[in-house]
Amino acid sequence: MDGVDAQLSRIVDKLTRAxxxxxxxxxFGARTHxxxxxxxxxxxxxxxxETEHDVVLPEGxxxxxxxxxxxxxxxxxxxxxxxxxxxxxxxxFTGYLAEPSxxxxxxxxxxxxxxxxxxxxxRPDPLQGTLSVVHHGCTxxxxxxxxxxxxxxxxxxDHNGVPAPYVLEDPDFLTWYERWLDELLAGYNVDWFSDKxxxxxxxxxxxxSADPSAERRARAATxxxxxxxxxxxxxxxxxxxxxxxxxxxxxxxxGCAWRSKIxxxxxxxxxxxxxxxxxxxxxxxxxxxxxxxxxxxRARALFEDHDTEVTRQAMWALAESGDLTVADLAPxxxxxxxxxxxxxxxxxxxTHGDATDLIARAFADEQPQVRRQAIxxxxxxxxxxxxxxxxxxxxxxxxTYVLANLHRVISAWTDTPSTTRTS
Numbered sequence: 001m002d003g004v005d006a007q008l009s010r011i012v013d014k015l016t017r018a019x020x021x022x023x024x025x026x027x028f029g030a031r032t033h034x035x036x037x038x039x040x041x042x043x044x045x046x047x048x049x050e051t052e053h054d055v056v057l058p059e060g061x062x063x064x065x066x067x068x069x070x071x072x073x074x075x076x077x078x079x080x081x082x083x084x085x086x087x088x089x090x091x092x093f094t095g096y097l098a099e100p101s102x103x104x105x106x107x108x109x110x111x112x113x114x115x116x117x118x119x120x121x122x123r124p125d126p127l128q129g130t131l132s133v134v135h136h137g138c139t140x141x142x143x144x145x146x147x148x149x150x151x152x153x154x155x156x157x158d159h160n161g162v163p164a165p166y167v168l169e170d171p172d173f174l175t176w177y178e179r180w181l182d183e184l185l186a187g188y189n190v191d192w193f194s195d196k197x198x199x200x201x202x203x204x205x206x207x208x209s210a211d212p213s214a215e216r217r218a219r220a221a222t223x224x225x226x227x228x229x230x231x232x233x234x235x236x237x238x239x240x241x242x243x244x245x246x247x248x249x250x251x252x253x254x255g256c257a258w259r260s261k262i263x264x265x266x267x268x269x270x271x272x273x274x275x276x277x278x279x280x281x282x283x284x285x286x287x288x289x290x291x292x293x294x295x296x297x298r299a300r301a302l303f304e305d306h307d308t309e310v311t312r313q314a315m316w317a318l319a320e321s322g323d324l325t326v327a328d329l330a331p332x333x334x335x336x337x338x339x340x341x342x343x344x345x346x347x348x349x350x351t352h353g354d355a356t357d358l359i360a361r362a363f364a365d366e367q368p369q370v371r372r373q374a375i376x377x378x379x380x381x382x383x384x385x386x387x388x389x390x391x392x393x394x395x396x397x398x399x400t401y402v403l404a405n406l407h408r409v410i411s412a413w414t415d416t417p418s419t420t421r422t423s
Contacts, residue, residue, distance in 0.1 A: 033078030037069035060174035088132035100148030101129030114161035187228040214246035242267035254282035277307035288317035326353035338367040349380040368399035
């Protein structure tokens with residue numbers, strides 16, 4: 001039995017095991033395919049497709065179609081049938097399968113990559129030379145490169161252009177497909193399989209701590225979130241990565257830490273002074289989800305931060321801790337940035353204390369989004385003392401969305417008596 005024969009045999013065995021485990025149906029998209037496979041294609045059907053498009057399908061994918069299935073069980077909503085795999089490309093693009101794909105492994109594509117291809121004369125079509133083998137939902141796909149220097153490799157791509165594409169590190173279709181089965185059976189979270197680096201905890205930690213590519217170090221951090229659990233030995237490596245020279249890595253590690261509740265609070269406190277705002281915003285989020293004793297003190301200090309997103313995250317942290325007060329928000333309602341003013345008004349809705357004057361002044365704010373939020377906050381607080389102000393405001397208001405909110409609240413308050421709290 002050659003290497004491909006053995007791999008196909010292992011895949012069939014692992015598919016059988018996956019189908020027998022009802023718990024695996026909870027994986028994203030699994031109920032759509034139910035680990036069922038479509039019948040394989042005949043040699044004549046595959047050969048006719050290749051002749052029509054002047055290509056030869058990569059060996060592993062070709063043999064999968066012939067010996068296992070024409071689509072069915074697979075990552076997310078499952079593998080597309082060959083005809084669908086071509087149709088997904090042909091519907092949006094020219095579908096030149098014989099034209100070499102521009103995607104090659106080892107390149108870190110940026111979010112403006114699409115502009116270098118789409119609509120440019122004598123430039124390659126972004127998806128030429130590829131088939132869409134998996135649809136992950138919306139405009140997210142995994143493409144298989146059929147032609148060009150990246151032939152046989154898979155690419156995670158969004159047909160809208162953002163986020164940037166990523167050429168997976170699996171060398172071929174069968175290795176990629178078997179890895180999906182291995183990680184599924186091992187209890188990994190395969191919801192983000194399309195973006196995950198291959199490897200277990202030890203491999204991913206090694207990449208995070210030593211790989212020369214910042215993009216790959218950051219991807220190792222997000223890949224660690226897919227593991228069933230992290231060992232205690234992983235925590236120091238993650239904490240050390242918060243001091244990585246790359247902003248991308250620092251922000252990514254902190255983002256992963258708060259999403260997975262990884263206890264790297266000491267490193268997060270240090271990161272509150274990071275020169276990059278995105279890192280500071282992620283750092284306060286780590287302290288928020290961990291509920292650290294000094295959260296209120298740290299969050300209030302960030303209210304003086306010059307970056308809007310950092311201030312917004314600090315408000316969220318303090319609100320979630322239950323320590324946010326009207327006095328905290330009063331200066332923020334007067335900030336020059338309208339997003340900060342709107343966010344402060346939003347949090348006033350769930351903050352106890354007299355805020356009538358703050359809300360009332362915001363009805364005349366120069367920005368519609370702030371006026372709209374002020375009306376919604378007054379409604380949520382059932383602060384009906386401002387009803388005369390709303391009735392006057394409706395005579396001069398010009399913004400459609402603000403007017404809709406005014407009409408709704410005035411109508412509700414004039415038709416029903418007050419039944420909710422006063423501050």
